[in-house]
Amino acid sequence: MSDYAVEATNIVREFNNGKFRALDGVTLRVPRGQVFGLLGPNGSGKTTMVRILSTILKPTEGTAIVNGYDVAKDPEAVRKSIGLAGQFAAVDENLTGFENLRMVGLLNHIDKPVAVQRANELLAQFGLTDAAHRQSKTYSGGMRRRLDLAAALVASPGILFLDEPTTGLDPQSRQDLWTIIETLVEGGTTVLLTTQYLEEADRLCKQLVVLDHGKIIAQGTSAELKQQLGATVLSLNFASTQDAQASLSVIADISKKPANIEGTTIELTVEGGPADAAEALRRLDATPIKLAGLTLREPSLDDVFISLTGHRAEAVTTEPAPETGRSKRKAQA
Amino acid sequence: MTTTYTSTKSSLRWAISDVFTLARRNLIALFRTPTLLVFAMIQPVMFVLLFRYVFGGAIPVPGQSYVNYLIPGILVQTTIFGAVSTAIGLAEDLQRGLIERFKALPMARMAVLGGRTVADLCRNLMILVIISSVGLLVGFRPHGGLLHYLVACVLMLTFAYCLSWGFAFIGLAAPNSEAAQAMTFPLIFPITFASNIFVPVSSMPSWLRVFANNQPVSQTARAVRGLMLGTPIGNSGWVALAWAIGVILILAPLSVSKYRQAA
Numbered sequence: 001m002s003d004y005a006v007e008a009t010n011i012v013r014e015f016n017n018g019k020f021r022a023l024d025g026v027t028l029r030v031p032r033g034q035v036f037g038l039l040g041p042n043g044s045g046k047t048t049m050v051r052i053l054s055t056i057l058k059p060t061e062g063t064a065i066v067n068g069y070d071v072a073k074d075p076e077a078v079r080k081s082i083g084l085a086g087q088f089a090a091v092d093e094n095l096t097g098f099e100n101l102r103m104v105g106l107l108n109h110i111d112k113p114v115a116v117q118r119a120n121e122l123l124a125q126f127g128l129t130d131a132a133h134r135q136s137k138t139y140s141g142g143m144r145r146r147l148d149l150a151a152a153l154v155a156s157p158g159i160l161f162l163d164e165p166t167t168g169l170d171p172q173s174r175q176d177l178w179t180i181i182e183t184l185v186e187g188g189t190t191v192l193l194t195t196q197y198l199e200e201a202d203r204l205c206k207q208l209v210v211l212d213h214g215k216i217i218a219q220g221t222s223a224e225l226k227q228q229l230g231a232t233v234l235s236l237n238f239a240s241t242q243d244a245q246a247s248l249s250v251i252a253d254i255s256k257k258p259a260n261i262e263g264t265t266i267e268l269t270v271e272g273g274p275a276d277a278a279e280a281l282r283r284l285d286a287t288p289i290k291l292a293g294l295t296l297r298e299p300s301l302d303d304v305f306i307s308l309t310g311h312r313a314e315a316v317t318t319e320p321a322p323e324t325g326r327s328k329r330k331a332q333a
Numbered sequence: 334m335t336t337t338y339t340s341t342k343s344s345l346r347w348a349i350s351d352v353f354t355l356a357r358r359n360l361i362a363l364f365r366t367p368t369l370l371v372f373a374m375i376q377p378v379m380f381v382l383l384f385r386y387v388f389g390g391a392i393p394v395p396g397q398s399y400v401n402y403l404i405p406g407i408l409v410q411t412t413i414f415g416a417v418s419t420a421i422g423l424a425e426d427l428q429r430g431l432i433e434r435f436k437a438l439p440m441a442r443m444a445v446l447g448g449r450t451v452a453d454l455c456r457n458l459m460i461l462v463i464i465s466s467v468g469l470l471v472g473f474r475p476h477g478g479l480l481h482y483l484v485a486c487v488l489m490l491t492f493a494y495c496l497s498w499g500f501a502f503i504g505l506a507a508p509n510s511e512a513a514q515a516m517t518f519p520l521i522f523p524i525t526f527a528s529n530i531f532v533p534v535s536s537m538p539s540w541l542r543v544f545a546n547n548q549p550v551s552q553t554a555r556a557v558r559g560l561m562l563g564t565p566i567g568n569s570g571w572v573a574l575a576w577a578i579g580v581i582l583i584l585a586p587l588s589v590s591k592y593r594q595a596a
Contacts, residue, residue: 051433079437082437086430087430090429092362094361107351107355107444135365
């Protein structure tokens, strides 16, 4: 068996008869037994990639091998190897938590007594036993996500695809889900996770790929990416855009990277943290420019993007699957 | 985490099991959703009462009482409306991402459509029982005998089932369930109302009469009415059956291919 849980080579996926390229030659190697992150803004192709790897969509070009099976030639074997939790908790809200898990068990072709036992095990494991016999429409967002993740785990798959598992969750639910994912990986599961949050990728993922417009623009460990980026973002606020412009020549060289200027705000990625902030203050103090505010913060995905691509990771409006108008559907869901 | 659950069942038995699992799930949803239940069960009863007591007196039907003319027609109309719920149900599953989940499972490919249409078939069966009972209460007297009554039920259930496979296409093509419902309307309205279901076609203008006389729903209603009342049906039973088979042979492959693309 291959060392890799997922080997995708030169994946291209076009929509609208080639008018739109959601994925443009993506190659991935996901080692077994760790969390692998696909990081990128909306519309970067993350979901399309997960759909291809979970046999829901066919790639236009390229090959994808999951657990040693080709998604195009042996999708049945791939489906038996994977669990998928999509972007929107796909649980049947008319069914109870227990009924949802039993249904997914039966559809995984697990014999009924085992499916029932497995459903109860997972409900206990995910803290849903008390809610087991309530319709899932009464669940909170966090509970739904846990149920959705439990459904992906019914057949104990070795490989788990999680598409933005924490989007829309409150901080506590997000923490809970992170802990669950870490426990799964300790048990030997391979997780491919997509996220828009650098913090999440940082916490969970051993290796990362950054996608933008269907292409990989960076890859490596989280530490490597951060190093590439610079550790901290120094954000300076000025009273006017003129002041901001004027200060640029004074402080720009504190960072090795080009400064990002937007209105009255200048952002610099700096390695020295507080020392660099102090340096900026000292230099500005010697000029008549008035500083309105200063913050130091951890870099966000936006900063990664500005650093890597020179543009913001602003939400490109559609994560496209135009054949079915699915994006619209999702927005409403 | 590498436990694998193996099963002794053959793939065909699992395919049947998949259809059953999903049909059951859809029926549970029906009984737990009051609006669906009202749409399915109460609305046809209202139609019976409306036409029996409000409009019925003004509709002369040669040779028989209006209630005897009406009930077989309403049965056909209601079972055909069942196809709308096929479209709505699939659109909802798609909208909620459930079809995406199902597609990533090692289940039988056709089970989502199979489970949906089988659930709607069961729903239609329940409706037949309810409307037949209400019909008897309001004066419906089928003289055709029990056997013919059952044959009539099988015929309309078959027709409605085949139509469900066609309407599945609309459900899979619609952006959401509301749109699915709206898209079925222009189809379902003419075939149920420009028909012999509520009134004899003889009062319609001649251009409409040609359509209303020959379209498949009227053929089905004519056969069902004749069987239930013990009057001659001519070849309408076979024509209805031929339509049903034609519909499923042509439209089911389209729906299946739409399902493959969907999500």
